[in-house]
Amino acid sequence: RKPSVQDFKRQHMDPDSPPNSRPTYCNQMMKRRGMTKGSCKRVNTFLHESWATVKAICSQRQMTCKTSSRNNCHKSSSTLHITDCRLKGSSKYPNCDYTTTNSQKHIIIACEGNPLVPVHFDASV
Numbered sequence: 109r110k111p112s113v114q115d116f117k118r119q120h121m122d123p124d125s126p127p128n129s130r131p132t133y134c135n136q137m138m139k140r141r142g143m144t145k146g147s148c149k150r151v152n153t154f155l156h157e158s159w160a161t162v163k164a165i166c167s168q169r170q171m172t173c174k175t176s177s178r179n180n181c182h183k184s185s186s187t188l189h190i191t192d193c194r195l196k197g198s199s200k201y202p203n204c205d206y207t208t209t210n211s212q213k214h215i216i217i218a219c220e221g222n223p224l225v226p227v228h229f230d231a232s233v
């Protein structure tokens with residue numbers, strides 16, 4: 109399915125909340141953003157940065173994506189405040205139970221369109 113910038117924002121942008129280490133942050137946000145319907149999305153990263161900051165990454169270092177051989181990925185020049193949500197092994201659908209981990213890391217995203225906009229979260233490094 110064609111990825112969209114709306115899907116990217118829904119799945120990955122959370123500029124309004126500060127880096128969140130409340131243990132329930134991921135359980136709440138994964139549900140609120142529609143990533144626990146039908147199945148529990150295994151891994152998802154939320155970005156506590158402005159859209160301007162994240163969009164600007166599309167004009168930063170271009171590189172080959174980590175999760176594919178495509179070359180429309182870009183690595184952020186600086187680190188960003190992120191929260192990784194990772195499904196617990198003990199989690200049983202429909203009760204999607206996540207660990208919540210905060211960090212400051214560079215991210216790699218894929219950008220498409222003209223002007224280039226983020227459409228896929230590739231990895232954090």
Ligand SMILES: Nc1ncnc2c1ncn2[C@@H]1O[C@H](C(=O)NS(=O)(=O)C[C@H]2[C@@H](O)[C@H](n3ccc(=O)[nH]c3=O)O[C@@H]2CO)[C@@H](O)[C@H]1O
Binds near residue numbers: 175176179181219229
């Ligand atoms: N180069 C491209 N250019 C354009 N489009 C491209 C390109 N590549 C894929 N798409 C498309 O993007 C869509 C998509 O959802 N890709 S996804 O790999 O499943 C996303 C991963 C990510 O959401 C999440 N994750 C993962 C790690 C982490 O640290 N943090 C974290 O959040 O897990 C997901 C699975 O890994 C799909 O439509 C695919 O076709």
